[in-house]
Amino acid sequence: MNAPHDVPSAAELVAAVRDFLETDVLPAVEGRVRYHTRVAINVLGMVEREIELGPAQAARHAESLAALGVADDAELAAAVREGRLADGETLMAVLEQAVRAKLEVANPGYLARE
Template sequence: MPEPHARPATGPHDIPSAPELVAAVRTFLERDVVPAAEGRVRFHARVAANVLSMVERELRHGGPDAEAHAVRLAALGAADDADLARAIREGRLNDGDPELVRLLRESVRDKLRVANPAYLGES
């Protein structure tokens, strides 16, 4: 059964999709390489599998997260993260601003959902 984030087989690329390919390599590492390896190779295979899990999550969430982040920045009058940082440094925004706090919390939540959802109680 295809992954929920897999795209249909329509031009110009056929199946498997990039998310499906990444999932296949991650599964191979987790099921075949890690159990058969020892020491340094086992450690690096686990790291590689974790990296691929992050790539899968970024493929799934990256676009919507970027769009939501741009909307949040625009609501604060910032063009991008550098502009937001400048506004904070210059005192145009401060840590007492509830919209700023909300933006920062949502941004960190989005980052953690990709980097390590276990920190959010998700998997």
């Protein structure tokens, strides 16, 4: 992150909290609290990945949408519903790229199974 923020960065702070939950809290709790700790660890991992990957993913997605001649996801959905996009291969590539980007943040383990 840029000025005026100093170190640690937001990503480093999130990573530190995730690590604390994973190494100190998780082994010491049971039942419902253990489950919610696992959920919190997963959420923090998603936040870390979005901070790291999000800007580049957003730029690529904007370029892909522009190549299709639409401004945003809502316009893309409308164009698909209305049959306004002629090139099926290009559309499928853009949609696949968008889904992969979402999975890279939400659960990259799904992509590792390929």
